[in-house]
Structure formats: C-alpha cells, structure tokens
Amino acid sequence: MGMTIGEKIIARAAGVSEVKPNDIHTVKLDRMMSNDGTTHLTVDMYKNKLKHPRIADKDKIVFIMDHNVPAENPKTAEAHKKMRNFARENGIKLYEGQGVCHQIMMEDYVCPGELIFGADSHTTSYGALGAFGTGVGCTDFLYGMVTGSSWVMVPETLRFNLHGKLREGVYARDLILTIIGDIGANGATYKIMEFAGDGAHNLSIDERMVLCNLTVEAGAKAGIVEPDEKVADYCRQHGREAVHMFKSDPDARFAAVYEYDLSQIEPVVVRPDFVDNFALLRDVREEKIPVDEVFIGSCNNGRLPDLRAAAQVVKGRKTAPSVRFLVAPASNQVYIDALKEGIITTLMEAGAMIMNSNCSVCWGSCQGVIGENEVLISTGTRNFKGRAGHPSSKVYLASAATCAASAIAGTICGPEDL
Amino acid sequence: MEKFTGKVWVLGDDIDTDIIIPTEYLALPTVEDMKQYGFSPLRPELAGQIHEGDIIVAGKNFGCGSSREQAPEIIKALKVKCVIAKSYARIFFRNSINNGLLLIENSEIQDAVKEGDEITVTLGECIEHNGRTYPVASLPDNLMDILRAGGLVKAMQQRNGLHS
Numbered sequence: 001m002g003m004t005i006g007e008k009i010i011a012r013a014a015g016v017s018e019v020k021p022n023d024i025h026t027v028k029l030d031r032m033m034s035n036d037g038t039t040h041l042t043v044d045m046y047k048n049k050l051k052h053p054r055i056a057d058k059d060k061i062v063f064i065m066d067h068n069v070p071a072e073n074p075k076t077a078e079a080h081k082k083m084r085n086f087a088r089e090n091g092i093k094l095y096e097g098q099g100v101c102h103q104i105m106m107e108d109y110v111c112p113g114e115l116i117f118g119a120d121s122h123t124t125s126y127g128a129l130g131a132f133g134t135g136v137g138c139t140d141f142l143y144g145m146v147t148g149s150s151w152v153m154v155p156e157t158l159r160f161n162l163h164g165k166l167r168e169g170v171y172a173r174d175l176i177l178t179i180i181g182d183i184g185a186n187g188a189t190y191k192i193m194e195f196a197g198d199g200a201h202n203l204s205i206d207e208r209m210v211l212c213n214l215t216v217e218a219g220a221k222a223g224i225v226e227p228d229e230k231v232a233d234y235c236r237q238h239g240r241e242a243v244h245m246f247k248s249d250p251d252a253r254f255a256a257v258y259e260y261d262l263s264q265i266e267p268v269v270v271r272p273d274f275v276d277n278f279a280l281l282r283d284v285r286e287e288k289i290p291v292d293e294v295f296i297g298s299c300n301n302g303r304l305p306d307l308r309a310a311a312q313v314v315k316g317r318k319t320a321p322s323v324r325f326l327v328a329p330a331s332n333q334v335y336i337d338a339l340k341e342g343i344i345t346t347l348m349e350a351g352a353m354i355m356n357s358n359c360s361v362c363w364g365s366c367q368g369v370i371g372e373n374e375v376l377i378s379t380g381t382r383n384f385k386g387r388a389g390h391p392s393s394k395v396y397l398a399s400a401a402t403c404a405a406s407a408i409a410g411t412i413c414g415p416e417d418l
Numbered sequence: 419m420e421k422f423t424g425k426v427w428v429l430g431d432d433i434d435t436d437i438i439i440p441t442e443y444l445a446l447p448t449v450e451d452m453k454q455y456g457f458s459p460l461r462p463e464l465a466g467q468i469h470e471g472d473i474i475v476a477g478k479n480f481g482c483g484s485s486r487e488q489a490p491e492i493i494k495a496l497k498v499k500c501v502i503a504k505s506y507a508r509i510f511f512r513n514s515i516n517n518g519l520l521l522i523e524n525s526e527i528q529d530a531v532k533e534g535d536e537i538t539v540t541l542g543e544c545i546e547h548n549g550r551t552y553p554v555a556s557l558p559d560n561l562m563d564i565l566r567a568g569g570l571v572k573a574m575q576q577r578n579g580l581h582s
C-alpha cells in the first residue's frame with residue numbers, strides 16, 4: 001500500500017519500510033529545537049528530576065531565544081541565564097536575538113525528509129521544505145534530548161490540491177486563513193495537512209512557510225508541501241543538500257482530499273477570538289473598525305515579501321495619529337535584506353516603530369502589549385482572547401498589506417481603500 | 419478499574435492554552451504561583467472555586483494553541499481529577515499525559531450535565547450521570563503506562579536504569 005509524505009518520513013525515522021495511520025512507533029529525531037518560552041523548565045527537570053542525566057546528541061539540539069528578547073524583566077533575565085549557561089555547559093548551539101526560532105531553523109537547519117520536534121506549536125513551519133516538524137511540550141523535549149528518540153502515533157493525512165496562482169494583492173496568508181475558516185480550528189486535529197498540485201509548486205518557500213506554519217491552528221500535527229526543485233535550490237543556497245525529497249505514492253491513502261483554485265482566494269480578515277472566525281475583507285471594511293495598534297511580524301508573516309508588501313502600501317503615506325504601527329522582521333537576515341532594499345526606511349518614514357527580530361506583539365509579552373478594550377490588527381499567528389494583552393482587548397488577523405493599509409487609515413481596510 | 423466521583427465545572431468549545439494560563443503569568447516562578455490565574459480571561463473566579471477532585475467538562479478542541487506545558491500543569495495543580503472533553507488539541511493531549519493529567523474523550527456528556535452536577539467515572543469503561551451511562555474508550559497501553567507512573571519524567575525514572 002502506498003504512503004503519504006508524512007508516513008514516509010515517520011517510516012524513515014522509525015527504521016521500518018512501512019507505517020500506517022494509528023500505528024505507534026518509536027522514532028529517532030533528526031533535530032530538536034527549544035526556545036526561551038520553556039527551555040528553563042526543561043533545564044530544571046534535567047537537573048533536578050533525573051539522577052543520571054545525559055544528552056544523546058548535542059549536535060541535534062538548537063536553543064533559540066526569541067520570545068522575550070531582550071529580557072524585559074528580572075524573571076525572564078534569570079530564565080535566559082539558565083538557558084545560556086546550560087547551552088554553554090553542554091555545547092548546545094544557542095541563538096540569542098537573531099530572529100524568531102522557526103525562521104532561523106529554516107535558514108540554518110531544516111532539510112526535506114527530516115523529523116523535527118520543536119518545543120513550540122508553530123514547528124509545523126518546516127513542512128515548507130518537505131520536513132515533518134511538530135510541536136511538543138518541554139517534557140517531550142526533555143525525553144528527546146536525553147534519549148534521542150520519542151514515540152509518535154502515525155496521523156492520517158489530509159490532501160490539499162492547490163491549482164493556479166494567487167491574484168495580485170492576495171497572499172499565502174489569505175489562502176491559509178481561508179482553508180482554516182473552511183475546515184475549522186479542529187478540522188485537522190491530529191492529522192497531517194499535505195499541500196500539492198501546480199498551485200503549491202507556484203508558491204515560493206516563504207509562502208509555503210506561511211501555509212505550513214498556521215496548519216497547527218487547524219489542529220494539525222504537521223503541514224507539509226510536496227518538495228520540489230525550489231526546495232532543493234533553497235537548501236543549496238543555504239549550504240545544505242536536499243536528500244530525502246518524499247512525495248506521496250499514487251495509491252497513498254488520504255482521509256480527505258480538498259481542491260482549491262488559488263485565483264478564487266480573496267483578502268481575509270479573521271475576527272476575534274478564534275483563528276477560524278473567518279470573514280472577507282470586502283465585508284469587514286464596511287464596518288470601519290477603528291484600530292489602536294497594527295503589528296507586522298511573527299514566524300507566520302514577518303519575512304521579506306511581507307515587509308515589502310507593507311512598504312508598497314505605506315510608501316509616501318503616514319500612519320494614522322491614533323495608531324501605533326509596530327514591525328518586527330522575522331530574523332536579522334530578513335532585517336538586513338529589508339534594510340538593503342530600502343523597505344525599513346519606507347516603513348519608518350510612514351511612522352512605523354521597527355522592533356528587533358523576535359516574537360514581539362504576537363505572543364502578548366515583552367513588546368507592544370495592548371490594553372483594556374484596545375483593538376489590534378496583526379500578521380501574527382493567533383487571535384485568542386487576551387492573546388496580545390488585556391482579556392478585553394481584540395485581535396484581528398490579516399495579511400501584511402491589509403494590516404499596513406489599516407495602519408494608514410486607522411480603521412480595518414485594504415490598500416485600495418486608501 | 420479505578421472509579422471516582424466528582425463535581426463538574428462546565429466550559430465551552432475551543433478553550434485555548436492562553437485562556438488556561440495567559441502569557442503574562444508564565445514568568446511567575448512556579449506553577450503554584452500561576453494556578454490562581456488559571457482560566458482567568460474567561461472566568462477570573464474559577465481557579466479559586468475549584469476543589470480537589472472536581473472534574474472539568476468541556477466541548478471540542480480543548481487545549482488548542484500553544485505548546486506551553488504550564489496549561490496541563492495548572493489544571494493538575496488545581497487538583498482537578500480529570501478533564502472530559504469532546505476532543506483535544508494534540509500538543510495539549512501529549513503534554514497532559516506527560517504530566518500525569520487524565521483526559522477522557524466523550525462527545526455527549528458536556529451537553530447533558532450542568533455545572534455543579536456530580537458524575538462518576540469508571541476508567542476505560544463509562545461515565546455515569548443522572549442514571550444514564552456514557553461509554554468511554556481506554557487509552558493505548560503506552561500512554562496508560564506513562565499516566566500510571568505519574569507522568570513521563572517519572573516513567574523515565576522507572577525505566578532503563580538510565581535515570582534512577
């Protein structure tokens with residue numbers, strides 16, 4: 001019987017020739033990533049709960065500080081110190097303040113066909129390069145760090161056949177928010193979302209990352225785009241070789257198959273407090289909803305094409321006086337590229353505050369937290385109740401272009417409304 | 419089979435990790451310090467009302483969102499006996515098992531109970547409420563082993579001679 005991409009990756013990691021959904025397998029982990037959201041907890045357990053702790057393979061582990069960077073209070077400073085010291089003591093590679101963890105993993109590590117555990121829910125991002133990335137808690141991370149392995153139950157796969165191209169002014173962000181709106185916030189719970197078809201191959205690696213990153217918001221264990229030459233090129237450009245470029249077999253079993261014509265996708269605005277609270281920009285704009293803050297950044301939507309789209313919208317314009325406009329490039333590499341292109345200048349001339357590369361407003365701590373009854377429109381990952389600050393505050397999700405236009409107008413709208 | 423009775427607290431669909439424990443409290447030193455803020459964006463008074471042995475009953479997609487393990491830890495620290503929901507988000511599910519928090523999946527009980535009711539759970543068999551019985555499935559053996567040990571770290575301590 002044929003296997004899907006995700007099944008092939010698990011079979012490889014388990015050292016078996018075939019797996020099928022609901023089988024439980026012990027797997028070797030190709031790589032593990034942990035950030036400053038929870039690494040200090042893993043370190044505490046490692047030091048205090050295990051009598052003979054050891055690390056299976058330090059070279060497979062990456063620590064990345066991105067959630068509270070630079071530290072904003074003594075508590076996070078202590079958590080950082082713990083993480084930094086542990087990395088030093090054990091020879092673990094540590095990144096500090098160089099970008100959001102998933103962006104750094106993509107730039108420096110991820111290879112197609114790998115099975116990667118990250119102590120962060122948006123680890124699903126790595127499917128943009130044909131890898132199986134999945135989020136775990138700090139205890140699963142500890143187990144992986146000590147044993148080099150873990151267990152997985154093989155998920156079923158949902159197949160999304162994408163056709164054609166997105167129209168001008170419509171983004172991968174609109175596509176994935178549409179899909180989540182269609183299948184719901186638990187529409188892919190414990191499943192793999194696999195993207196293929198000419199429409200998927202038309203998407204850049206950055207766009208594929210937008211797609212895979214948000215699959216967890218539909219409950220998915222992994223999101224994977226069928227790898228192709230663009231993946232091999234990306235790996236080559238970043239000094240790596242793409243070895244395991246898995247594709248689903250013609251007779252692979254899918255729990256469901258969905259077809260999407262990309263030319264039919266429209267700009268989306270997701271309303272509070274759930275990621276599947278889908279609405280179209282053309283309906284929401286009529287309501288002229290005032291915003292207090294606009295954020296462009298995050299592991300979902302803080303890359304060069306996103307910043308470029310925002311700059312095109314705000315060029316020669318000024319942020320509304322009632323709005324705080326915050327931008328955090330996803331990594332220092334993105335930041336440098338945006339500087340060279342003049343994007344940062346354009347955004348600053350329009351009144352944007354440029355933050356260092358970190359999780360920033362998306363994670364509701366450290367930077368740009370919003371107050372009572374305030375409204376944020378964001379390219380971040382989530383709009384849960386209180387996600388970005390006070391429990392009564394509201395978060396809308398949209399593309400960078402829609403967010404940028406809203407910053408200028410002071411109400412939720414698109415670039416064509418300016 | 420283990421059997422227990424508890425008072426229920428009823429929550430809705432999509433109870434996310436940021437509701438279970440908001441980001442701003444994650445910097446507190448211990449879960450004991452955090453637990454009073456459990457579920458605070460939704461029901462600020464709830465954490466103070468929950469008693470040892472109570473049961474949380476909820477709808478679909480319980481625990482959706484972040485991988486923060488403090489979410490199941492908070493529920494455990496509030497001494498909730500178990501959560502019964504229509505479905506769970508997968509990272510939360512794993513984190514709960516790894517922390518020894520019992521989760522039960524049932525699609526009917528949330529619609530049948532009201533807050534303050536008592537229900538009786540027989541593990542791997544059924545839930546009883548108001549004379550009606552609702553069947554529940556048992557978890558796979560590897561997960562039950564972790565739960566019985568009291569979580570993954572304790573299971574690790576018992577295994578391999580590696581850590582104990």
